[in-house]
Amino acid sequence: xxxxxxxxxxxxxxxxxxxxxxxxxxxxxxxxxxxxxxxxxxxxxxxxxxxxxxxxxxxxxxxxxxxxxxxxxxxxxxxxxxxxxxxxxxxxxxxxxxxxxxxxxxxxxxxxxxxxxxxxxxxxxxxxxxxxxxxxxxxxxxxxxxxxxxxxxxxxxxxxxxxxxxxxxxxxxxxxxxxxxxxxxxxxxxxxxxxxxxxxxxxxxxxxxxxxxxxxxxxx
Amino acid sequence: xxxxxxxxxxxxxxxxxxxxxxxxxxxxxxxxxxxxxxxxxxxxxxxxxxxxxxxxxxxxxxxxxxxxxxxxxxxxxxxxxxxxxxxxxxxxxxxxxxxxxxxxxxxxxxxxxxxxxxxxxxxxxxxxxxxxxxxxxxxxxxxxxxxxxxxxxxxxxxxxxxxxxxxxxxxxxxxxxxxxxxxxxxxxxxxxxxxxxxxxxxxxxxxxxxxxxxxxxxxx
DNA sequence: TGAAAGAGTCAACACAGTGTCGATAGATTG
DNA sequence: CAATCTATCGACACTGTGTTGACTCTTTCA
Numbered sequence: 065x066x067x068x069x070x071x072x073x074x075x076x077x078x079x080x081x082x083x084x085x086x087x088x089x090x091x092x093x094x095x096x097x098x099x100x101x102x103x104x105x106x107x108x109x110x111x112x113x114x115x116x117x118x119x120x121x122x123x124x125x126x127x128x129x130x131x132x133x134x135x136x137x138x139x140x141x142x143x144x145x146x147x148x149x150x151x152x153x154x155x156x157x158x159x160x161x162x163x164x165x166x167x168x169x170x171x172x173x174x175x176x177x178x179x180x181x182x183x184x185x186x187x188x189x190x191x192x193x194x195x196x197x198x199x200x201x202x203x204x205x206x207x208x209x210x211x212x213x214x215x216x217x218x219x220x221x222x223x224x225x226x227x228x229x230x231x232x233x234x235x236x237x238x239x240x241x242x243x244x245x246x247x248x249x250x251x252x253x254x255x256x257x258x259x260x261x262x263x264x265x266x267x268x269x270x271x272x273x274x275x276x277x278x279x280x281x282x283x284x
Numbered sequence: 285x286x287x288x289x290x291x292x293x294x295x296x297x298x299x300x301x302x303x304x305x306x307x308x309x310x311x312x313x314x315x316x317x318x319x320x321x322x323x324x325x326x327x328x329x330x331x332x333x334x335x336x337x338x339x340x341x342x343x344x345x346x347x348x349x350x351x352x353x354x355x356x357x358x359x360x361x362x363x364x365x366x367x368x369x370x371x372x373x374x375x376x377x378x379x380x381x382x383x384x385x386x387x388x389x390x391x392x393x394x395x396x397x398x399x400x401x402x403x404x405x406x407x408x409x410x411x412x413x414x415x416x417x418x419x420x421x422x423x424x425x426x427x428x429x430x431x432x433x434x435x436x437x438x439x440x441x442x443x444x445x446x447x448x449x450x451x452x453x454x455x456x457x458x459x460x461x462x463x464x465x466x467x468x469x470x471x472x473x474x475x476x477x478x479x480x481x482x483x484x485x486x487x488x489x490x491x492x493x494x495x496x497x498x499x500x501x502x503x504x
Numbered sequence: 505t506g507a508a509a510g511a512g513t514c515a516a517c518a519c520a521g522t523g524t525c526g527a528t529a530g531a532t533t534g
Numbered sequence: 535c536a537a538t539c540t541a542t543c544g545a546c547a548c549t550g551t552g553t554t555g556a557c558t559c560t561t562t563c564a
Contacts (some may be wrong), residue, residue, distance in 0.1 A: 098404055239447075252444050271482060332542065513559095515558080
C-alpha cells in the first residue's frame with residue numbers, strides 16, 4: 065500500500081507518524097492529554113516540536129486517529145458476532161456488550177482520553193457521537209425486533225431505552241477501567257451491564273411478578 | 285451571619301465574591317470553563333485580574349464552590365422526600381430520581397462544567413466522587429431492604445447494580461441537558477431512567493415472564 | 505552528473521493565558 | 535491620627551501553542 069522507498073539515515077514520514085501515535089498512546093497510559101505537551105510527543109518521536117506540526121495539526125488530532133482505530137476495532141468485533149437473538153437472547157446481548165468491554169479494556173488509555181477530549185474538541189466529539197448513534201440505532205432495531213416477535217414487552221420508547229443503555233455502558237466502562245471512586249469492579253462489569261440491559265428490555269418496567277406477593281403498579 | 289459593616293464606595297469582599305460566582309455561572313451557560321479566562325471572570329465582576337486571586341485560587345476553585353451549592357441542593361431535596369418504598373416503590377424511586385433531574389436541570393451549566401472539570405481537577409473530582417458514593421450507598425441500602433422484605437429478587441450484587449444505575453443517571457442527564465447527539469429527550473428522561481431502575485431492581489435479570497410464553501431461567 | 509523539486513527539519517517569533525510580588529490606597533479601630 | 539486590615543492592581547516571570555521562513559537532505563530526470 066504505502067509507497068516506501070527511502071532507507072536508513074533519516075526515518076521516513078510514515079515511520080515518524082507512527083512514532084508520534086505510539087508515543088501518544090504510551091504517554092496516555094500515564095497521564096491525560098492535557099498534561100502531555102506537543103513537545104513531549106515530538107521528543108518521544110525523536111523530532112523537534114515544530115516538526116510535529118508537519119504530521120498532525122494538533123495533539124487532539126493525534127488522539128482522533130487513535131480513536132478511529134479503536135472504534136473500527138469495535139465495529140469489526142461486533143459485526144463478526146452471530147446475531148442469534150431469537151435462540152439465545154441473553155447470550156446474544158451479553159456477547160455484544162462483551163465486544164465493547166474487551167476493546168475498550170484493551171485501549172483504556174485512548175478511550176479515557178477520548179471521553180475527556182470529546183468535551184472540548186469538535187472532531188473527537190463528532191466521531192464519538194456518530195459511533196454512539198450507530199450503536200444506539202442498532203440496539204433500537206434489535207429491541208423493536210424482540211418486541212415484534214413477542215419476546216420483549218412494550219414499554220418506554222425503544223430508541224430512548226437504547227440510548228440510555230448505551231450511555232450507561234459508556235460511563236460504567238469508563239469508570240471501571242479508570243478505577244474511579246464509585247465504580248463497578250472490572251470483573252463484574254459485564255455481568256452487571258448485561259443484567260440491566262436484559263431486565264430493562266425484557267422486563268415490564270413496572271413492579272410485577274417478583275419474589276413475594278405482587279405490589280400494585282402505579283402506572284395507568 | 286456575615287459580619288458586614290462597610291458601605292458605599294468600594295464594594296465589599298462578599299459582594300465581589302458573589303459577583304465572581306454569578307459571572308461564572310452566567311458565562312458557563314455560553315461556553316466551557318476552559319474557554320473562560322480568569323480575565324473574563326475578573327472583568328465580569330468589575331475587578332482586575334490579579335484581584336481575582338484575592339478571592340479564589342483559580343477558576344476551577346470558583347466552579348468547586350458552585351458545584352458544592354448544587355450538590356447540597358440535591359441533598360436537601362432528596363432528604364425531604366418521604367421514604368415510602370414499601371407502599372409505593374415505583375413512585376418512591378421515581379421521586380428520588382426526579383430530585384436529581386430537577387436540580388441538575390436548573391443548574392445544567394454548572395453540572396456540565398463540573399463533569400468536565402472533574403477529569404482534570406482533583407478537588408472537583410473528589411467532591412463529585414464523594415457525592416456519587418453517598419448516592420450509590422443510599423441506593424444500595426434501599427435495594428437491600430427491598431430484597432430483604434421479598435419485594436425485589438436476588439440478582440447481581442446490590443452495590444454494583446446501584447453504582448451502575450447512578451452512573452447511568454449521571455451520563456444520561458448530562459447528555460439530555462446538553463442536547464448531545466444521541467440523547468434522551470429531556471421530557472422523557474425521568475420516565476426512561478425510572479423504568480430502567482425499576483425493572484433492573486425488581487426484575488429477575490434473566491428472561492422470564494415476558495409477553496409471550498415464559499422462557500426458562502438459566503441461573504441455578 | 506548536477507540542478508530542480510520535494511520532503512523533512514528547526515530556530516526564532518508572536519501570542520495568549522496563568523499565577524505571583526510588591527507597592528499602594530481606602531476604610532476601621534484604638 | 536497612626537496602626538492595621540482589607541482590597542486593588544501594574545508589572546513580571548513562566549508555560550505552552552501555533553506559525554514563519556530559511557535550511558538540509560534525498561530523489562529524480564534531463
